[in-house]
Amino acid sequence: MKRFDLELAVGIFFLIGIACLAYLSIKLGRMEVIGYKGYAVYAKFSNVGGLKKGASVEIGGVEVGRVKDIKLDPEDYTAVVTFLLNPEVKLPEDSIAAVKTKGLIGEKYVSITPGASERAIQPGGRIRETQPPFDLSDAIGRLIYGSPGK
Amino acid sequence: MLDSAILGIRWIGKTVLFPVRILGRVGLFLATAIFWTFVPPLKVERLIRQINFIGAKSVTIVALTGAFTGMVLTLESYYALERFGADALLGPAVALSMIRELGPVISAFMITARAGSALTAEIGIMRITEQIDALEMMGLNPFRYLIVPNLLAGIISFPLLASLFNVVGIYGGYVVGVKLLGVSSGTFFGEMPQYIDLTEILHGLYKSTTFGLVVTWICCYFGYTTGYGAEGVSKATTRAVVASCVLILVCDYVITSLLF
């Protein structure tokens, strides 16, 4: 009986501990237990300042994918960002991808504005139209020093 | 003249050698323990007992301190963040500090106070009442029976307790932030995943695992090498707790600077 109680206590302790650990890593740490499924498309940005792997990709504020990889194209020095998109979402060819900021100083994410084209981007294809992020410090600088023309 | 100079140099040598000798002994103790960890058979029943003692019985105290740490952290962060109008960052700020720093460290302190001291006292009493000698006389290795189960139980229990501390703390913070201070529940939780990576959680886990090893190692060492009588045990216990707490903070700094 005594031994049984001991094992029960240790068992409960393990369950609690592992449940907490799982909660932290899956819910908060976005650990991908099964792996994020989706198709890859890429886009070239002149500047992706602050965007990280795993950042969300949204259309109209709804998450439709994640940033899978960010690399530099050695030929034209642009940033190549690869996205993994939800297979149910078909992107028109003339969609525009933009790096945006949540709130004033929040996290960077990618927002896609769908185009009107009939043809969808195929897996592995490219989103041609992009917008670099709005650079806060740049804007403040311009505000303070004014444009050189004035 | 020459004599007193030699005496002085001798004194310097002695003061240098003393800590080196102690460090050597403490290190050798760990090396022996690790050696016996890998020599089967492992005493599973002792291990379960020690996990119960170090881990399961610390759940209440860790949950309690976790809740209050999360609550006060939320309160403090809220007043600081509100000045910049950044109260949207309250959730992430609380969660990040809990997971990376406060969870592993404060839970380790609490376990040291509750279980570490008892560990030293127990092993110390076994030493002075010759129970350790009795084990050796039966041809049973005291490291296998006493030290190894404790070290393993520490390594297993500390990360689990730290995770519990974090979750309870974050929910404690939620109660204060959302119910008392009026931050919206969506903001509190919604922003967290943006700021917390798996790396942060692993970072916290490395810390608490290390603390588990260090605390049980130091507490076992002081118990095992306890001096004579009741006074010896009480001294060993005090030293073990103080040394463990200092080492937790030292290791915390070292790990943080290594992982950044």
Place this chain on the structure above:
Amino acid sequence: MIQVIDLHSTLGKQKVLDGVTLKVETGEVLALIGKSGVGKSVLLKHVVALMKGEKGKVLIDGEDITTAKGRKLEELRSRIGFLFQGGALFDSLTLFDNIAFPLREKTKMDEQKIREKVLYELEQVGLKGMEHKFPAELSGGMRKRAALARCMVTAPEIMLFDEPTTGLDPITAHSINDLIKRTHERVCFTGIVVSHEIPDIFFLVDKVAMLHEGKIVAFGTPLEIMRSSHPVVRQFITGGRREMEDVFEPIIEKLEEEFRAKGKCTQEKKDEKV
């Protein structure tokens, strides 16, 4: 047979053993007497290599235990039982588990057999029906008995007793001495008893050795020690009181009687066992 040859040992800065030479024949029990703090317990711990001296040998049936390591040391120790001062029972285990412990850990005996053996040993030391108690629930004398049972359960050829009667009242002390004597008659071990119980201890043993300032200053049968003229021995066994001399004669007479009967008994018992 236990042989201690020219053993030197230092504790801290103090020289405790300074060339001790001693021999205990198989089947004999030796009483080790001497003032408190003279190093009797230390000597006993050297015999089982729980402490190591800087020089000298300790032979157990001809094999040196001071240099033995690993399996060899384990094997030598398995032949020796050690009754520690406080009993050294494991606090976290019941009496039954304490006594079963060496059997469970070191032998492949099945649980039924262990049960029989443990209960038998408990009965032998007069603790029948106490097997579910914890050491903390027992008196000092009972703990000593239980510890003796734990030693006997592995049937050691050699038994070492570290002050088995210290801290007990005279009646309990006597009963423990009696128990040791009966156990010796039962299994005929080779033994060393560290004790202050003079002259009680003399009725228990075959030989007496006195340790003084790191050396054995007197060695002989209890009768020889009683009649010894060595001043240190004389002072020790009388406790420094002159009037004690008067009660010596009856004790010596009784010892003579006892010794004649016992000497034979031990020999025969040993033969039977072999």
